[in-house]
Every structure is written in structure tokens, then in C-alpha cells.
Amino acid sequence: MMRMLKGISWLLICISLVCCCSCQDSFVSVIRRLDQLEEELFHNKADMIRMEKRIRNIIEAVKTSLTVELKETIRDQVRETMSEIVQGEAFRDMVKSEVVSGIRHVKRGYHQMKRQWQHVSRSLKDFQDETVTFHEFVLNKVHDLNGQNTSDTCAREKHRLERELEKNNISVAKLTEDNDRLLELNKTCQFQISQLKTVLSLPVSQGTSHRRNFTSTSPVLTKIVTTTSPDVMTVSLTPLKVEEEKNRILIAPLWSRTNQQFRQLNINNNSLSVYPYHSLSKVTCIAYLAKTRELLIALPDRILASVLDTSQVRVLRKGVRTYGMAVDEGLGVVFIGTHYPKYSISRMSTHGEEFNVVKSMYGSYPRQLTLDQRREKIYWCNYVNLFTMTYDGQGLSTLARGRRMFSVTLDQIAGVLYYNNEKELMRMTVSNNVSTRVITLQDTPWNMRLYRGIIYYGGWTAAVLGAVNVTNKTGAYGLESRAIKGPLVCLIP
Known part of the structure; x- marks a missing residue:
């Protein structure tokens, strides 16, 4: 019985050794498999990093091109808007200058017409005064001539008026002649003075x-x-x-x-x-x-x-x-x-x-x-x-x-x-x-x-x-x- 127990113990020991050896082999294979998985994971991680870099580069390139295109579009729109604004301002300035010029022209015309109107008003007033004076003179003459010989009076007045007109004509002619003579003398004197100044201003060597x-x-x-x-x-x-x-x-x-x-x-x-x-x-x-x-x-x-x-x-x-x-x-x-x-x-x-x-x-x-x-x-x-x-x-x-x-x-x-x-x-x-x-x-x-x-x-x-x-x-x-x-x-x- 003891021998049987000893054989069984040795058998168990052998079985345990065999099991340990087989487990050790499986552990080694598992460890190797884990190493392979770790290496694959490392390679996959490197591939993912490269792919991420490539995607980022593509995104940056697309972003740059879109930014440039957007800037050009905005610049063109701004230029068009600015040109329209400048043309509008130029047109407004031109219209404003023309309006101001027209207003100045109208103002000058208004002031000129006002001066002419004042001159005409003064002339009309003088004419009215002369007309009233002449009217009163005629009435007085008519009143004085009532009961007198009208033909003789008219003849005397005619001769008197002719004498006055003759005297006035002679006086006006003399004044006109004297005025012309003075103007001619003034021109001659001014010309001689200017000629003398010119001669004196010229160099002697000339x-x-x-x-x-x-x-x-x-x-x-x-x-x-x-x-x-x-x-x-x-x-x-x-x-x-x-x-x-x-x-x-x-x-x-x-x-x-x-x-x-x-x-x-x-x-x-x-x-x-x-x-x-x-x-x-x-x-x-x-x-x-x-x-x-x-x-x-x-x-x-x-x-x-x-x-x-x-x-x-x-x-x-x-x-x-x-x-x-x-x-x-x-x-x-x-x-x-x-x-x-x-x-x-x-x-x-x-x-x-x-x-x-x-x-x-x-x-x-x-x-x-x-x-x-x-x-x-x-x-x-x-x-x-x-x-x-x-x-x-x-x-x-x-x-x-x-x-x-x-x-x-x-x-x-x-x-x-x-x-x-x-x-x-x-x-x-x-x-x-x-x-x-x-x-x-x-x-x-x-x-x-x-x-x-x-x-x-x-x-x-x-x-x-x-x-x-x-x-x-x-x-x-x-x-x-x-x-x-x-x-x-x-x-x-």
C-alpha cells in the first residue's frame, strides 16, 4: 500500500511538472503574441500620426486658398463700391460747383437788374418832377394869357425861346470843345511823361x-x-x-x-x-x-x-x-x-x-x-x-x-x-x-x-x-x- 502511495505521489509530481512545462510554453507564446500586438499597435500609431499630418496639411492648403479667394472677392467689391462712391462724390461736386456758379450768376444778374431798376426809378421820378413843373408852368401861362392877344404872346415866347436855345447850344459846344482839348492835352502829357521814363530806365550801353x-x-x-x-x-x-x-x-x-x-x-x-x-x-x-x-x-x-x-x-x-x-x-x-x-x-x-x-x-x-x-x-x-x-x-x-x-x-x-x-x-x-x-x-x-x-x-x-x-x-x-x-x-x- 505504501509503495502504491509513493508511486501515486511520483505520478502526481510528474504530472505537475508536465503541466508546468506546458503552461510555460503557452506563457511564452502569449508573451510573444503580446509583443507582436504591441509592435502592430506602434506601427498603427505611426500611420495614424502620418495620416493626421497629411489631413492637417490639406486643411491648411484649403483654408489658405479660400482665404485668398475671399480677400480678392472682398477687394473687388470694395473697389467697385469705392469707385461708385468717388463717382457719386465727383458728380455731386460737379453739380454743386455748377449750382454755385449758377447762383452767383443769378445774384450778379439780380444786383445788376436792381441797380438798373433804381436808375430807372430815379429817372422816372425826375421825369415826373419835370412833368409836374412843366404842367404847372403851362397852367400858369394859360392863366396869364386869358384876355390877352395870344398870337403876339406866342411870337414873343417863341423868339425868347429861340434866343435861349441858341445861347445854350453855343455854351454846350464850347464846353464840349474845351473838354476834348483838355483830354487831348492830358493824353499828350501822359505819353510824353511815360516816354521820358522809358528812356531814363534804359541802360546807357543799350x-x-x-x-x-x-x-x-x-x-x-x-x-x-x-x-x-x-x-x-x-x-x-x-x-x-x-x-x-x-x-x-x-x-x-x-x-x-x-x-x-x-x-x-x-x-x-x-x-x-x-x-x-x-x-x-x-x-x-x-x-x-x-x-x-x-x-x-x-x-x-x-x-x-x-x-x-x-x-x-x-x-x-x-x-x-x-x-x-x-x-x-x-x-x-x-x-x-x-x-x-x-x-x-x-x-x-x-x-x-x-x-x-x-x-x-x-x-x-x-x-x-x-x-x-x-x-x-x-x-x-x-x-x-x-x-x-x-x-x-x-x-x-x-x-x-x-x-x-x-x-x-x-x-x-x-x-x-x-x-x-x-x-x-x-x-x-x-x-x-x-x-x-x-x-x-x-x-x-x-x-x-x-x-x-x-x-x-x-x-x-x-x-x-x-x-x-x-x-x-x-x-x-x-x-x-x-x-x-x-x-x-x-x-x-
């Missing part, structure tokens, strides 16, 4: 070889021809009375390749002389500052400034090419029609500072400018159009179209604009923009200046300095010069 007097007794232009010196000038003038003024027209050569002396036409005594202070080439335009008495001279790449009647010049602005300048001395601003650095209407101070573009013209060639300083408007030509806008570049509009439109000038008091259409001098009322023809000129004017009802202009091709009286639409004179090709004119007070 002498009389540079001065050619058109008249000697009265301010009337005459005809003179001279052909003996290198500075030959053929002058053809027709009679026209000019008021005595201490002003002159400065004449500069347009775009001459060689140095040319400036000339001056003295309005006060109608004499032509050489301006002794400047001899320049390639001049494109000139202007004048009355406050500082400075002459602005434009060359192809700069603008010079020179105190009047001196030969010293200084550079006011570099890098600017222009064929037209206009000065508003009240604001201290010079407006320039620039060809370089780009086609535009620009402005700067009278000292050459604060240069900026008012309006770009996009290929248009701005020529001469003129200013309406009351309404703060600019008028200019560009060969085929006449434009206007405000000082700040608003309300740009086309007033007229034509060919070879170079020059424009403004009668600010009358509100009348003068410009050229080839050789035709045109007149436009700025209140209604209606143009009419004034006269045909000798040549297409390159630029023009208005003074005292007379337009002085420089020719474009024929080198003519002309003058036109716009009041009676007659040509004042024409001066042909072989020494000055393409004259530029500038009024110098």
Missing part, C-alpha cells in the same frame, strides 16, 4: 539801336520795316489806340536750339526793344510772380526763377518738363501741365517746394493753363480738348473739342473764356459753356494773354506775335520776326 519807336506823338501803332541787322524784325502794324499803361509784353523764343535774346513790347509807348538780361535756348514756357517780381522760365528738364530785370537765375525745380504754367499768388501756388516725369496737372509752391500731382492725364499732352481764382478752377488744352477741374482735381470735364488746341486765357471779371481751335479764336461763357467764334487769327496761337480787352498771342508755325481787340473783334497788329521763332508771350506789370 542806346537807340535796340529800340524802335512805333509812334512819337500819340499812342497809336504804325507801320515800320527794317532789314539791316542780324536781329532783323519785320513789323506790320495797323492803327489801334492803346491806353497808357506801365506794362510790357515779354517775348521769349520757343524751343530754340541756340541761345536767343528775349524781346519786350512796351505797352505804354508802343516800342519794341531787346530784353537785355536773358539769352537762353530751349525755353518751353514762361510765367510771372508779381509779388516777388520773379520770372519763371521752364527748360526741358528744370524750372528757373529770376528776379525781374536781372541776369541771375536759380533752379526752382529739377526733373520737370512743362509747356504751361499758371500762378495763383493768393494761395502761393504754381499749377504746371507736366510732360515729365508723367503727363499730369501738378502743383508746387512759388518757392518750388511741395510738388505733387493733382490729376494724371494718362497719355494726354497738357498745354497752356489758366486759372479762375475766384471759383478755384483750372482750364487747359491738350491739342484736341479743352478741360476744366477744381484745384484739388475734382469735377474733371471736357468743355470743347477741336484741333491744334494749344492756348487758353480767362476774363475772370466777365466770366468769359477764350481759346483757339486751329486759327479760330473762340469765346465761351463759363456759366453755360456756350462757344462762339470771335475772329480768324494770322496763325495758330501757341499761347495767349488777355489784358484790357486785348489778347496778345504767339504763333505756333509762322513766328507771329499778334494782338486782337476782343471788344470790337478786330486785329490790333501782327509782328513777324525772323530772330524769334515761335514766340512765347508773358504779361509783365
Whole structure:
């Protein structure tokens, strides 16, 4: 029995060992399986991380493209809205300026009609007083003549009235004659005084070889021809009375390749002389500052400034090419029609500072400018159009179209604009923009200046300095010069 128990114990021990060995093998396989699962999980995690990165990149790319597209859409919409707003503001400014101009015109007309009405009222009152006095006089005469010989009384009154009328006629004639004599004497004295001042103001070295007097007794232009010196000038003038003024027209050569002396036409005594202070080439335009008495001279790449009647010049602005300048001395601003650095209407101070573009013209060639300083408007030509806008570049509009439109000038008091259409001098009322023809000129004017009802202009091709009286639409004179090709004119007070 004991042996059986010992065999059973050994059997159990063997069985337990066999079980332990088999469990150990299963444990090892389980551990290996767990390691494989852990490795697979690690690889799956790496794949998931890579996939997450790829998805994030795709999301960022889509987000960037959508943002750019949205920005472009918003920018286009904003631009369209801003353009509509700017156009609306420009239209409102234009309408406002036109309304203000119309109101001013109506106010001037109202005040003029009021003055005329007051004058008519005073005249009517005087007429009524005279009528009442005459009525009373007639009644008194009728009352006195009752019971008397009417025919004899009428004859006596007739003779008395004839004698009184004869005396009055003689007195009026004498007064008229004396008045004419005094006016003529006054004109002669003023002319002699101005002529003496001009002679005394000329340099001694200049002498009389540079001065050619058109008249000697009265301010009337005459005809003179001279052909003996290198500075030959053929002058053809027709009679026209000019008021005595201490002003002159400065004449500069347009775009001459060689140095040319400036000339001056003295309005006060109608004499032509050489301006002794400047001899320049390639001049494109000139202007004048009355406050500082400075002459602005434009060359192809700069603008010079020179105190009047001196030969010293200084550079006011570099890098600017222009064929037209206009000065508003009240604001201290010079407006320039620039060809370089780009086609535009620009402005700067009278000292050459604060240069900026008012309006770009996009290929248009701005020529001469003129200013309406009351309404703060600019008028200019560009060969085929006449434009206007405000000082700040608003309300740009086309007033007229034509060919070879170079020059424009403004009668600010009358509100009348003068410009050229080839050789035709045109007149436009700025209140209604209606143009009419004034006269045909000798040549297409390159630029023009208005003074005292007379337009002085420089020719474009024929080198003519002309003058036109716009009041009676007659040509004042024409001066042909072989020494000055393409004259530029500038009024110098």
C-alpha cells in the first residue's frame, strides 16, 4: 500500500511538472503574441500620426486658398463700391460747383437788374418832377394869357425861346470843345511823361539801336520795316489806340536750339526793344510772380526763377518738363501741365517746394493753363480738348473739342473764356459753356494773354506775335520776326 502511495505521489509530481512545462510554453507564446500586438499597435500609431499630418496639411492648403479667394472677392467689391462712391462724390461736386456758379450768376444778374431798376426809378421820378413843373408852368401861362392877344404872346415866347436855345447850344459846344482839348492835352502829357521814363530806365550801353519807336506823338501803332541787322524784325502794324499803361509784353523764343535774346513790347509807348538780361535756348514756357517780381522760365528738364530785370537765375525745380504754367499768388501756388516725369496737372509752391500731382492725364499732352481764382478752377488744352477741374482735381470735364488746341486765357471779371481751335479764336461763357467764334487769327496761337480787352498771342508755325481787340473783334497788329521763332508771350506789370 505504501509503495502504491509513493508511486501515486511520483505520478502526481510528474504530472505537475508536465503541466508546468506546458503552461510555460503557452506563457511564452502569449508573451510573444503580446509583443507582436504591441509592435502592430506602434506601427498603427505611426500611420495614424502620418495620416493626421497629411489631413492637417490639406486643411491648411484649403483654408489658405479660400482665404485668398475671399480677400480678392472682398477687394473687388470694395473697389467697385469705392469707385461708385468717388463717382457719386465727383458728380455731386460737379453739380454743386455748377449750382454755385449758377447762383452767383443769378445774384450778379439780380444786383445788376436792381441797380438798373433804381436808375430807372430815379429817372422816372425826375421825369415826373419835370412833368409836374412843366404842367404847372403851362397852367400858369394859360392863366396869364386869358384876355390877352395870344398870337403876339406866342411870337414873343417863341423868339425868347429861340434866343435861349441858341445861347445854350453855343455854351454846350464850347464846353464840349474845351473838354476834348483838355483830354487831348492830358493824353499828350501822359505819353510824353511815360516816354521820358522809358528812356531814363534804359541802360546807357543799350542806346537807340535796340529800340524802335512805333509812334512819337500819340499812342497809336504804325507801320515800320527794317532789314539791316542780324536781329532783323519785320513789323506790320495797323492803327489801334492803346491806353497808357506801365506794362510790357515779354517775348521769349520757343524751343530754340541756340541761345536767343528775349524781346519786350512796351505797352505804354508802343516800342519794341531787346530784353537785355536773358539769352537762353530751349525755353518751353514762361510765367510771372508779381509779388516777388520773379520770372519763371521752364527748360526741358528744370524750372528757373529770376528776379525781374536781372541776369541771375536759380533752379526752382529739377526733373520737370512743362509747356504751361499758371500762378495763383493768393494761395502761393504754381499749377504746371507736366510732360515729365508723367503727363499730369501738378502743383508746387512759388518757392518750388511741395510738388505733387493733382490729376494724371494718362497719355494726354497738357498745354497752356489758366486759372479762375475766384471759383478755384483750372482750364487747359491738350491739342484736341479743352478741360476744366477744381484745384484739388475734382469735377474733371471736357468743355470743347477741336484741333491744334494749344492756348487758353480767362476774363475772370466777365466770366468769359477764350481759346483757339486751329486759327479760330473762340469765346465761351463759363456759366453755360456756350462757344462762339470771335475772329480768324494770322496763325495758330501757341499761347495767349488777355489784358484790357486785348489778347496778345504767339504763333505756333509762322513766328507771329499778334494782338486782337476782343471788344470790337478786330486785329490790333501782327509782328513777324525772323530772330524769334515761335514766340512765347508773358504779361509783365
